[in-house]
Amino acid sequence: MRELVWICCFVLLCVGCSSQLSVSPKEASEFLRRHRRANQVFEETKQGHLERECVEEKCTKEEAREVFENDPETEYFYPKYQACMKKFGDSEKKKQDLITCVHNIPDQCSPNPCNPHGTVRCEDKKGEFQCHCFTGWSGVRCEKDVDECSRANGGCVHLCNNTMGSYHCSCRHGYTLSGHHMCLDVDECVETPDVCGSARCSNLDGSFDCLCEDGFIYDNILKSCVDVDECVTHVCEEECVNTPGSFRCYCDGRQGKRLGQDFRSCEPIELHRSLDMRKNSRSLYLGRMFSGIPVVRLRFRRRVLTGFTAEFDLRTYDPEGVIFFAGGHLNSSWIVLVMHHGKLELQLKYGAVSRVTSSGPQVNDGQWHKISVEEQGRSLVIKIDREAVMKIAVNGDLFTLNKGMHELNLTVGGVPFRDDGLVSRVNPRLDGCMKDWRWLTGEDTSIQDTVQHNERMQCYTVEDHSAFYPGHGFAFFNHSHGDAQTLRVHVTLRPASSVGVLFALVHHDRVPFSISLSDYHPGTLAWSEHVLVSFGDVVVASVPVNLCDAQTHTVNVTVSGNRSLLEVDGRLAQTEVMEDTHALDLTSSYSTFIGGIPDVSLVSAPVSAFYTGCMDVRVNGQLLDVDEAQHKHNDIRSHSCPLVDAQK
Known part of the structure; x- marks a missing residue:
């Protein structure tokens, strides 16, 4: 019946389209000779069934087309169908395998051609397939990863990390992820309180910092602050x-x-006050040589014996020292005029006879006095300001006969032999000034010429009574000060500079104790003039005060153990017990330095500069006379100081 209907339709179609479609006799014959299957007429009236058409019976390509009703699927199906028939169609036992094989051919998604990781599902199309991809995948088979980070960084605030089929945001070190895209700062100082150890933790945006005080640096290994050198x-x-x-x-x-x-x-270092350093070119300074050797040596020779005469003007504050020597050698006749206890003293030796005579007023008052010594017959007459104060009988001559010539040696400011050769021992160093001298009626002028060309031999024009420290050099003493429990230092000074060491105790290369002037405080770093008392390089007492005002000031320091008391012009300094400071051991052997310190390390004391100005020092009530020092710089004057200019 189906075949009859099909033929009728075909005839009608041919009649209706005869003008457009024609079939050749050969094609028509082939068509009419096709093998007719059972119930074929009825099957052709509806769409083909795959199992009925191609499994139960072997189908042709045309019959396969009837099943799919389109060319793409037919073209895809038929070659694979032939392969299934070849593999499973020759045996009844393999029929089930054939059914499975044939049924799977038209499903483009079996086996699944899509990437299983990137595919939601596979959709079968007519001879094709379509892979539906998950978000994050692309491509025909959903095999391509979509790089979400390539567009606007994936919306991530910090880092975008692409993964297969997806992505995720991450944060830089020091941040934590909030939600999927945002990054929030981590406060490491709160989350890990000991993250900096003993240092102070400071949170930063995305990090933290371990902070130390100025002068220290953080050590990551020790987790502590270490000193910076x-x-x-x-x-x-x-x-x-x-x-x-x-x-x-x-x-x-x-x-x-x-x-x-x-x-x-x-x-x-600059002077805050200028000193009146004018010199008198017609004066002779007697204390230039600390060694006590004479500053002038003369020899007189006479064919005819004459009496000895000497006349000069003298100014001094020094109570002791040699003025001049006249005579022969140590074992012959000689006289020495000295200052002793502020008065003139004549020591003489004539052969085996020795004598010491002292008389007259005090002459170490800083005023000019005319002194004369004259040999009158068998007597020596000494006058002060033309008044005779001594007349001494002598038995012999000061001149010595040598090869027909009468000779006499004369030295000024010292004796030509050791001072222990004197009749009565005195310190030969005399800080004094001489002018208008006449030796043996003034016949010799060589001294005057020498002095005029050498300023170091000249005296200051005006002077005051005090030791003078020129800003270079010091004096030191090697003796104890009598009290092993307490040290009392009294300083009278008129400084020209605000920087300098006044007094120091030195032991080897250390300066255990010092008193000094400074224009800044090394402890407070205050830039102002101070008097400092120090144990080593540690200031234990200080007073801010301006001493460079051309006035005389006093500084009193008392030390007992590790306590010190400082007083400047009656003003007490605030002092404290320094627990970390070693007590000053007054039983130890120290060298006492005035006006400076020796060549020790600069760090031994806060101040190392030499003092400039006038100064007298008493220790435990005793004046330290620099003439009695074991050593002093030759430019330090023991009893005379140039005036400080009050105008500057």
Whole structure:
């Protein structure tokens, strides 16, 4: 029946389209000769069934088309169908395999051609398939990863990390992810309280910092603050000492330098008050040589014996010292005019006869006095300001006969032999000034010519009674001060500079104790004039005071153990017990230095500069007479000081 209907339809179609469609006789014959299957007429009236058409019976390509009713699926199906028939169609036992094989051919999604990781589902199309991809995948088979990070960083605030089929946001170190895209700062100081150890933790945006005080640096291994040694960077112009958290610069005051206000550089020390350093070219300074040797040596020779005469003007504050010597050698006849206890004293030796005579008023008052010594017959007459104060009988002559000539040696400011050869021993060093001298009626003028060409032999025009420290050199004593429990130092001074060492006790290369002037306080770093009392390099007492005003000031210091008391012009300093400071052991052997310190380390004391100005020092009530020092610089004057100019 189906075949009859099909034929009728075909005839009608041919009649209706005869003008457009024609079939050749051969094609028609082939068509009419096709094998007719059972119930074929009825099957052709509806869409083909795959199992009925191609499994139960072997189908042709045309019959397969009837099943799919489109060319793409037919073209895809038929070659694979032939392969299934070849593999499973020859045996009844394999029929089930054939059914499975044939049924799977038209399903484009079996086996699944899509990437299983990136595919939601596979959709079968007519001879094709379509892979529906998950978000994050692309491509025909959903095999391509979509790089979400390539567009606007995936919306991530910090880092976008692409993964297969997806992505995720992450944060830089020090942040934590909030939601899917945002990053929030992590407060490490709160989350890990000991993250910095002993240092102070400061949270930063995305990080943290371990902070230390100035002068310290954080050590990540020790988790603590360690001191920075600034000295290795040559931060100071001269000497540098590293201290916990800081450093201190020192300048060599012995070279005339002081610390600059930047606390690193060195500057020249300047006088705050000028000194009246004018010299009298017609005067002779007697104390120029600390060794006590004479400053002038003369020899007189006469064919005819004459009497000895000497006349000169003398000014001194010094109570002791040699003025002049006249005579032969030590074992012959000679006289020495000395100052002793402020009065003139004549020591003489004529052969085996020795004598010491002293008389007259005090002449060490700083005023000019005319002194004369004259040999009158067998007597020596000494006059002060033309008044005779001594007349001494002698038995012999001062001149010595040598090869027909009468000779006499004369020395000024010292004797030509050791001072223990004197009849009565005195300190030969005399800080005095002489002018208008006449030796043996003034016949010799060589002294005057020498003095005029050598300022160091001349006296200051005006002087005051005090020891003078010129800003270079010091005096030192090697003896104890009598009290092993307490040290009392009294200083009277009129400084020309605000920087300098007044008094110091030195032991080997250390300065256990010192009193000094400074224009800044090394503890408070205050730039103002101070009097400092120090144990080593530690200031234990200080008074801010201006002493460079051309006036005389007093400084009193009392030390007992590790306690010190400082008083300046009656003003007490605030002092405290320094627990970390070693007590001053007054039983130890110290060298006492005045006006400066020796060549010890600059860090031994806060001040190393030499003092400039007038100064007298008493220790435990005893005046330290620099004429009695074991050593002093020749330019230090023991009893005379040039006046400080009050106008500057």
